[in-house]
Amino acid sequence: MYKNIYLDAPSVGALEKDYLNKAISAGYVSTAGGYVSEFEKKIAEYLKVEKAVSTQSGTAALHISLLELGIGRGDEVIVPALTFVATVNPIMYVGARPVFVDIDRQTWNIDSKKIEAAITYRTKAIIPVHLYGNPCNMDKIEKIAQKHKLYVIEDATESLGAKYKGRYTGTFGDFGCFSFNGNKIITTGGGGMVVGKSFEKIDHIKFLINQAKSLDNSAYHSEVGFNYRMTNIEAALGLAQIRRLKYFLAKKRKFKNIYEEELRPIAGICFQREEMRAESSFWLTCVIVDNRSAGFLQSKLLEQGIPARRIFMPLMEFPFCQRGNRGDFSNSYYLYERGLCLPSSTLNKENDIFNVCKVIKNAIK
Numbered sequence: 431m432y433k434n435i436y437l438d439a440p441s442v443g444a445l446e447k448d449y450l451n452k453a454i455s456a457g458y459v460s461t462a463g464g465y466v467s468e469f470e471k472k473i474a475e476y477l478k479v480e481k482a483v484s485t486q487s488g489t490a491a492l493h494i495s496l497l498e499l500g501i502g503r504g505d506e507v508i509v510p511a512l513t514f515v516a517t518v519n520p521i522m523y524v525g526a527r528p529v530f531v532d533i534d535r536q537t538w539n540i541d542s543k544k545i546e547a548a549i550t551y552r553t554k555a556i557i558p559v560h561l562y563g564n565p566c567n568m569d570k571i572e573k574i575a576q577k578h579k580l581y582v583i584e585d586a587t588e589s590l591g592a593k594y595k596g597r598y599t600g601t602f603g604d605f606g607c608f609s610f611n612g613n614k615i616i617t618t619g620g621g622g623m624v625v626g627k628s629f630e631k632i633d634h635i636k637f638l639i640n641q642a643k644s645l646d647n648s649a650y651h652s653e654v655g656f657n658y659r660m661t662n663i664e665a666a667l668g669l670a671q672i673r674r675l676k677y678f679l680a681k682k683r684k685f686k687n688i689y690e691e692e693l694r695p696i697a698g699i700c701f702q703r704e705e706m707r708a709e710s711s712f713w714l715t716c717v718i719v720d721n722r723s724a725g726f727l728q729s730k731l732l733e734q735g736i737p738a739r740r741i742f743m744p745l746m747e748f749p750f751c752q753r754g755n756r757g758d759f760s761n762s763y764y765l766y767e768r769g770l771c772l773p774s775s776t777l778n779k780e781n782d783i784f785n786v787c788k789v790i791k792n793a794i795k
């Protein structure tokens with residue numbers, strides 16, 4: 431029985447405490463204080479974009495991006511059939527309809543070859559998701575979007591630090607949305623970020639998430655606004671975490687390499703494949719065991735005290751997602767039935783990962 435092996439728990443320590451203490455000592459625990467803008471600047475610098483706006487969550491980042499693009503009732507938005515439900519909930523918030531496209535069996539991302547067949551006169555946008563940190567083929571997606579005049583909102587909530595052809599994920603689309611939830615690459619406890627190509631739109635998002643409060647600080651509100659602001663305390667945590675981002679990414683890559691080297695020789699085990707010239711953030715390393723159900727392996731790991739999580743359930747399973755979504759989603763179901771996310775937290779040590787591999791080998795030999 432193993433102890434202290436973590437799936438996706440965050441690494442939070444002395445540096446984070448230091449930043450949090452400074453925020454508390456200064457008396458700025460809510461939305462006032464300098465850390466929010468400092469954190470936005472650091473993220474923008476890291477991603478090599480001009481501007482970034484922090485939000486309360488990745489879900490809020492996606493919601494506000496859809497609103498900013500004027501997507502609403504009667505519109506359709508193309509999304510992969512296999513992703514976390516938080517990719518589609520914001521589409522429901524604005525009254526649009528998610529249209530699902532099956533994923534590619536190798537990369538586990540939206541199959542760009544199948545996108546055009548899903549486009550109708552109602553389609554307004556594509557939300558590609560860099561699943562588990564693995565970059566989508568943005569060349570192909572951008573080409574389709576340009577041809578059909580569609581917006582692209584990247585769901586980069588799981589892929590901070592991942593690159594496609596040398597550029598960070600989240601910086602290709604009209605908007606890129608990030609999450610700093612407790613289990614993500616870096617955490618602010620809970621929070622998100624939007625980056626985008628248009629200064630004007632990013633500034634407008636900044637205005638909307640602050641209750642659409644007039645910039646001269648008068649009591650006038652010209653639009654319906656949102657309280658989607660990050661707090662100074664959250665940003666303090668983020669500032670500490672971003673200083674450790676390189677370390678987190680290197681550790682996650684190392685874990686992925688150990689899993690691959692140890693498990694790849696076993697017949698029937700497959701990993702998520704990266705596109706040419708893509709570098710995943712390896713948020714979570716996941717495997718498919720071709721001839722075993724995900725539940726079987728999950729229970730074998732759990733018996734030894736090792737946490738593992740099923741792959742996301744295909745969205746067509748949810749009653750609120752079913753309208754109009756019939757088709758061939760066999761790859762999504764194939765992965766859901768066989769795939770498992772393995773311990774990938776940066777709290778783990780390399781030896782923990784070798785131990786997980788040992789249990790997997792024993793379970794399926």
Ligand SMILES: Cc1ncc(COP(=O)(O)O)c(C=O)c1O
Nearest residue numbers: 487488489514516517587609611
């Ligand atoms: C693919 C995906 N989209 C959106 C989100 C939403 O992010 P948040 O939890 O910060 O709202 C998450 C993470 O939870 C996610 O994994």
